[in-house]
Amino acid sequence: MRIGIDVGGSHIGLGIINAQNKLIIKEEKDYDTRKDDMSEIVIQTIINLLKQVLLKQNITIEDIEQIGIAFPGTTSNGIVIKAENLGIMNLNIEERIKQVFNTKIVLENDAKCAAIAEKQIGSLKNYDDALFIIIGTGVGGAAFLKGKLLKPVRYSGFEVGHMVIKETEDKCNCGRRGCFEIYGSMKRFKEKINQEFKLNSIDGKIIRQFMLDNKENKKLNVIIDEYIENLTIGIANLVNIFEPQAISIGGSFGHYEELLLPKLRKRLSEGTELYNKDSIPELLIAELKNDAGIIGAAML
Ligand SMILES: [Zn+2]
Known part of the structure; x- marks a missing residue:
């Protein structure tokens, strides 16, 4: 045991x-x-x-x-x-x-541990070259090439949340400006919706219900499109480096699967951000959840 x-x-x-x-x-x-x-x-x-x-x-x-x-x-x-x-x-x-x-x-x-479980027995078990990305309060993850977890000698590595995707004044907790985590985290996405629509909450269930009830709302769709655009930039950067067969997304992003995943799939599959235009990975949601x-x- x-x-x-x-x-x-x-x-x-x-x-x-x-x-x-x-x-x-x-x-x-x-x-x-x-x-x-x-x-x-x-x-x-x-x-x-x-x-x-x-x-x-x-x-x-x-x-x-x-x-x-x-x-x-x-x-x-x-x-x-x-x-x-x-x-x-x-x-x-x-x-x-x-x-x-x-x-x-x-x-x-923790993101590496979740990635190991997803790779061995979860959403990524059928792929050799794969990325696991946790999108929640922050953004983290892990990479597998030929089935092996990339593991640096020094620290945990693969701090994808802290690659810069924008030239901006927005400062990240890490001290840099314009990190992927600022624009790609669910925290920021929920805060933006709360700010725009004065929901007085960033509770996941409330935000999700609001999104379901307001699918045609133009302002909401602007926020969603902007979020998908930022996610696409970050994820495309990773695809260009690792050429994964599949990417599994863990964290609270999974609660919004039907609201966000099809849009992200569609945007990424346009291929405009990709160096190899046809190198479009499968986008999956993590299976083992918490x-x-x-x-x-x-x-x-
Ligand atoms: Zn950062």
Whole structure:
């Protein structure tokens, strides 16, 4: 048995997968409190949840081959270098968890974990050259060539959200201006709709319903077209570099599948942004949804 832990912005998800990579148990726990630096809270939540699951399943740490941890940030050799949303810098999570649970611990960026799961058992399993792109609060992802995950020696790599797609004054969290993440994230898209139509919410369900109810609204379609245009620029840049057979999109973008995906497919298939005009990849939506991080972490 292997354990996968997905560290999120507001909670931890933990699962056990069997030899067939099937998720057999899943538990979640919200953080009790919030601090500027969430290091100790994240570690304590992991330890407590892990103890609880082992007890409940009547198993010991000796039954667990490996614990994989998916973390939303830059990771390197068991250390979280930085995770801005959790205020964490240089946290040796491998060492801290190993002090309590003596088994093999591996750490990887969460988008990479989700990508590994999608590649092995999800939407990308039939493709050798493929990209996985998470579009949610930010934009991240991973690339596979000849079935192998591209994995730099130093950090997580493939920070696609921080390639510049526009010459602009808009500043990204990373310090650069004009990053893909600014224009391609669902956060920005929802904020724009909220701003224009004064919905007083960027809740995904409310925005989605508003889009369904106002399909013919010209102003809404301008916002959608602009968003699709920006996504196309970013994705076309990646297609020109990697020539993927398929691209799977994870994150909250998937909730808007029927509203956004056909438009993105159509725009990209025009080929005008592509160096090789006929090199149009399949555009897919991730299949494993919220479980991808846990499963991928367990498969590391
Ligand atoms: Zn950036």
